[in-house]
Amino acid sequence: MDFWQETNWYAVQSKPYQEQLAVANVARLDVEVFLPRIRQEQPVCGVSRLVTKPLFLGYFFARLCPILSYDAVRYTLGVLRIVGTSRFPIPIEEQIICSIKKHVHTDGFIRLETKPLLAGNRVSIEQGPFAGWMGKVEHEWDDGKRVMILLNAIDHARLLIEKRWLKQADDP
Numbered sequence: 016m017d018f019w020q021e022t023n024w025y026a027v028q029s030k031p032y033q034e035q036l037a038v039a040n041v042a043r044l045d046v047e048v049f050l051p052r053i054r055q056e057q058p059v060c061g062v063s064r065l066v067t068k069p070l071f072l073g074y075f076f077a078r079l080c081p082i083l084s085y086d087a088v089r090y091t092l093g094v095l096r097i098v099g100t101s102r103f104p105i106p107i108e109e110q111i112i113c114s115i116k117k118h119v120h121t122d123g124f125i126r127l128e129t130k131p132l133l134a135g136n137r138v139s140i141e142q143g144p145f146a147g148w149m150g151k152v153e154h155e156w157d158d159g160k161r162v163m164i165l166l167n168a169i170d171h172a173r174l175l176i177e178k179r180w181l182k183q184a185d186d187p
Contacts, residue, residue: 022080023106026098027088034069037093044087047078051115053125070125076112130183132162137184140176149184
């Protein structure tokens with residue numbers, strides 16, 4: 016098989032924070048593009064805001080025939096490189112792109128499912144004033160955004176904390 020003459024999907028690396036620009040410019044070349052995006056709550060100036068981000072920061076996908084479009088895409092404004100070796104780009108299997116596309120909702124965004132925290136799960140606090148502390152989940156709060164944990168460091172101390180600040184710890 017001579018992949019240079021076949022149309023396949025490729026990962027394209029954009030310049031930092033220029034995914035949208037690169038996608039728009041590559042699309043103008045009549046190349047099919049796919050930029051999977053997510054929406055996440057993120058603190059902006061101390062206030063939690065809904066922010067739109069690429070699923071794979073700095074990358075998007077383009078479906079092209081290398082012999083026809085490789086150089087045009089590679090030198091498009093906002094594009095850093097097409098992912099591959101020093102000699103040729105590496106195609107991505109169609110099933111991988113299809114499986115990512117299946118997770119795109121009607122609003123155009125992918126929803127990342129967070130694993131529920133169950134009573135007894137060990138967690139580490141990743142953000143906030145208690146960052147670095149460990150504890151055990153007592154229960155998830157009704158709003159699904161906060162969790163009551165028992166701190167290891169202070170005997171019988173309970174702490175209500177943002178779920179997004181926690182990371183499930185590996186069992187010993």
